[in-house]
Amino acid sequence: MRFSNSYIPTLKEAPTDAEVISHKLLIRAGMVRKLTSGLYIYLPLGLKALEKASRIVREEMNNAGAQELLMPMVQPADLWQETGRWDFYGKELLRFTDRHDRAYCLGPTHEEVITDLVRGEVRSYRQLPLILYQIQTKFRDEIRPRFGLMRGREFMMKDAYSFDRDQAGVDESYRKMYDAYMRIFSRMGLKFRAVEADTGSIGGNFSHEFMVLADTGEDTIAACTACDYAANVERAEILWKGSACTETCPAVEEILTPQAHTVEAVCTFLGVPATALVKTLLFAVDKEPVAVLVRGDREVNDIKLKNLLHASTVEFATPEQVVAWTQSPVGFAGPVHLNIARVYADNELQGATDWVTGANKGDTHLRHVDLQRDARITAYADLRQIMLTDPCPHCGGRIALPRGIEVGHVFKLGTKYSEAMGATFLDVNGKEQVMIMGCYGIGVSRVVAACIEQNNDDGGIIFPPALAPYEAMLLNLDVKNAEVCAKVDEIYTQLQAAGIETLLDDREERPGIKFKDADLLGSPLQLVVGAKSLARGCIEAKDRRTGLKVELAADNNFMATFSAWRAEVLSSWTV
RNA sequence: CGGGAUGUGGCUCAGUUUGGCUAGAGCGCAGCGUUCGGGACGCUGAGGCCGGAGGUUCAAAUCCUCUCAUCCCGACCA
Numbered sequence: 001m002r003f004s005n006s007y008i009p010t011l012k013e014a015p016t017d018a019e020v021i022s023h024k025l026l027i028r029a030g031m032v033r034k035l036t037s038g039l040y041i042y043l044p045l046g047l048k049a050l051e052k053a054s055r056i057v058r059e060e061m062n063n064a065g066a067q068e069l070l071m072p073m074v075q076p077a078d079l080w081q082e083t084g085r086w087d088f089y090g091k092e093l094l095r096f097t098d099r100h101d102r103a104y105c106l107g108p109t110h111e112e113v114i115t116d117l118v119r120g121e122v123r124s125y126r127q128l129p130l131i132l133y134q135i136q137t138k139f140r141d142e143i144r145p146r147f148g149l150m151r152g153r154e155f156m157m158k159d160a161y162s163f164d165r166d167q168a169g170v171d172e173s174y175r176k177m178y179d180a181y182m183r184i185f186s187r188m189g190l191k192f193r194a195v196e197a198d199t200g201s202i203g204g205n206f207s208h209e210f211m212v213l214a215d216t217g218e219d220t221i222a223a224c225t226a227c228d229y230a231a232n233v234e235r236a237e238i239l240w241k242g243s244a245c246t247e248t249c250p251a252v253e254e255i256l257t258p259q260a261h262t263v264e265a266v267c268t269f270l271g272v273p274a275t276a277l278v279k280t281l282l283f284a285v286d287k288e289p290v291a292v293l294v295r296g297d298r299e300v301n302d303i304k305l306k307n308l309l310h311a312s313t314v315e316f317a318t319p320e321q322v323v324a325w326t327q328s329p330v331g332f333a334g335p336v337h338l339n340i341a342r343v344y345a346d347n348e349l350q351g352a353t354d355w356v357t358g359a360n361k362g363d364t365h366l367r368h369v370d371l372q373r374d375a376r377i378t379a380y381a382d383l384r385q386i387m388l389t390d391p392c393p394h395c396g397g398r399i400a401l402p403r404g405i406e407v408g409h410v411f412k413l414g415t416k417y418s419e420a421m422g423a424t425f426l427d428v429n430g431k432e433q434v435m436i437m438g439c440y441g442i443g444v445s446r447v448v449a450a451c452i453e454q455n456n457d458d459g460g461i462i463f464p465p466a467l468a469p470y471e472a473m474l475l476n477l478d479v480k481n482a483e484v485c486a487k488v489d490e491i492y493t494q495l496q497a498a499g500i501e502t503l504l505d506d507r508e509e510r511p512g513i514k515f516k517d518a519d520l521l522g523s524p525l526q527l528v529v530g531a532k533s534l535a536r537g538c539i540e541a542k543d544r545r546t547g548l549k550v551e552l553a554a555d556n557n558f559m560a561t562f563s564a565w566r567a568e569v570l571s572s573w574t575v
Numbered sequence: 576c577g578g579g580a581u582g583u584g585g586c587u588c589a590g591u592u593u594g595g596c597u598a599g600a601g602c603g604c605a606g607c608g609u610u611c612g613g614g615a616c617g618c619u620g621a622g623g624c625c626g627g628a629g630g631u632u633c634a635a636a637u638c639c640u641c642u643c644a645u646c647c648c649g650a651c652c653a
Contacts, residue, residue: 012602012614013587017646037645091576092651096607109653143576143651209653216653302650315650406653443653477612512613519613530612539614 001470003505008045008351012519015016020216022452023148026463029520031469036147038351049448050156050468054135056187056466057158057442064180066131066160071113073137077103079112083420088312092150094141108138111417111439114161118435119423125165126426128435129173133160135444145371147216149449150405156445161179161209162438163418165427167267174412177440181210181408189573190451193219193404196231196571197304199411206297207411210442211404212450221404222386226397234303236386239393249353249370252336258363261331263296266365270356272295278355280333282317282325282340285309289317289325292343293335293371294381296356297386307342308381317470326360334358335375336366343376347429348381357560405450406443411439452522455545461522465570470503472566473523477530488529494559500566519544524573525566529554543569 007030012025030045035183044048058068076126077095080086086093086105094106114132122130138157145153149541162173178194185192189344190212197209209232222236223229231237232494260266267274277296282289283305290309292300304451306314319330325340326333334357335343349355355369371377392399416436417423427433448467455462474492478484488504495502503523511530518526528540538551541562552561 011586015586016581032619034645090651138653140652144647144649151652155653159630159653247648266594313650334585371624409653446653480611494623508613510611512611512615528612532612557607 001501001503003503003507006045006503007043008521009043010154018148020147020150020453021451021456022150022216025520026148026449026450026457027257029461029522032149034148035462038142038151039140040149040152040154045469046448049463049467052467052469053188053444053447053451054156054158056184057135057444059477060180060184061133061158061160064131064176064181066133066177067459068134069132070134070136071107071110071117073107073139073406074104075107075110075113077105078408079116079421080313083112083417085112090123092140092142094139106137108140109439109441110134110159111413111437115417115421115437116272116567117417118163120434122163122338122423122425125425125427126157128199129162129164129169131160131162131173131176131252131451133158133440136218147449149445150453151218152445160440162440163423163435164438165425165436167196167436169413170412170438174410174438177410177438181410181442185210185212185407186450188447188466189455190208190407190447191454192407193221193223193230195223195404196235198232198234198307207409209406210408210410212407212447212454213402213451214401214405214453217403217405218257219391219404219406221402223400224392224395224397224444225400227392227395227551229392229394232300233369233386236511237393238352238382238384238386238390240382242348242351244342244350244372245353247353249373250368252369252374253367254359254361255365255367257365259327260365261365266356268364270367272356276354276356278335278349278357278371280335280338280358282319282322282333284309284313284315284321285342286313289321289340290337291333291335291340291343293343293377295346295348298346298387301385304381304383305344307412308383309342328358328360329362332358332360332362332364334366334369335361335371335377336360336369338375342378345371345380347380348384350380359561402404405446407447407450408440408442413439429484455522458526459516460520462572463522463524465524466573468523470521471504472500472524472525472527473504473518473521474504475511475514475518475526475528475530475566476504476506477514477528479506479508481531482533484529484531485532487539491527491529491558498559498563525569527562541565543572544571545572 009030011028014028018024018027027432030043033041035041075541077086091396097103101522126489135158138153142153145151162171164173192212194208194210197207199207220233222231222233234433257269260269263274265331278293279296294300302314322330353370356367356368359366415434418437423435451467452461476488492504523542526542533540537554539554541552
């Protein structure tokens, strides 16, 4: 492609509303433009990157035995009512009615539609297993879209669904998809990690997320530095190996702690470490009050709480609720004489006694609290967030907490949807069985953003070869020099004949502009033809990632020397 | 939805505190000339109802009220 014929509007400066690097670079490189919050236009270059990603996904899905189809984006409400998600999914589901006043939604995901399809078609165990997928635009009315393509309201997603006869079958489908995902993200040249994850609103009981490692990621991963354990911190379990404390504790004593309504303030005031405190946090779980106790230096993991109580919503209590439920100002809640029915305590609180806690009374705390003796604990459970000081739950090794961008998620759904919607089949014995399902998503547009997030420098994007819109950029530095132009044309023709996608910068611009744009656009290979180097019989070649430049002889063997150099550059991406 | 911030040519911003001449700059864009290997320079030019509505005032980009939009922090998630 010739630059002069392309619509690639590069920008010297990034718009102020772009915050993260991928967003800035996508805009500066002329790959996307914002239509409005969370909605983006893919310009030709952005679309090419998206298509590169899609193709890899498609190839690996097909290799794994999945078959592509395409479902409507608009979905009828009654399907969602069948599974109950019409009421559960919340405001993220964009709903509307047609001219006949029938209710519809814009598909944020397609479990209902695919299950409806399969239940009508599949009757026999002979037709299973079945894995179907599509690559399609999804719409989720996100509360807060942000970071450009990273969290748009409309985004490109690959969603696959598996249907199996039995548990062994779904295990196999899951493994196939998991393996395919490993290949997909490896081929894309991404540094990523598969991690254990919470299942969220899709449902089911088991899942893995695929995280691209990047400091700007919205998720935190608990990854063992010794073994291969890795989990989203939302899920990362904390082993409790201690035994219940048997020490005796002095009688409870009330102490005045004026103005001390934070852990820090109480510690300073009483001269005790945060580990001697019990924090009492109040949550509205499905609107009902629940108290959670953790040690002063810990954080509550509300996902664990949600799962423990099988709740659909878990929210921090508002200050008004805290006051109403504890009859005391915010900051002084405590487990003793707490008038809340459900009080859950983190496991480790069993291991010690003699705590400092709030007294449910303004400016007052209690010391010498023994939870067994003085409080009514509904249950002990793993309720806190994992920290750097915690050991790996598998091997006891040291844990690291890198940030990640979730680009893929694989679930075993079980029979949640097939049962609700009656997706059954007859087994070998002629007996009716419910299909077991799995679902597998990849945020294709997010992959592109995550890739840029991970691969960039001051000059711009550094595309891995697999996702680069153009593998090579060919710069003509002297468009008015006939000799240079002839050489450029010759090389361009050869590159095209060799099937190497090339963007030829033939614009009437100064060399500086071309160098800057080439770096910005991020093609892994750069070839520079100018009068100066050509006079020496040379063409310059630059590895975008390393910045290393070599001079290739501009003779009849050019393609051979170029191919050798190219192979070297490209292979450096696959190690 | 709660908290914070911002809306002025295509882009980045100044001007708003303390109302006052014809609303400015840089980049980009068009024309001409000089340049030409890491975002050149000179000259000329086009481009704005200062987010919108209402108000205060002799006078509003500037003050007040309402409204819309965008961005950041929290809950959601590919």
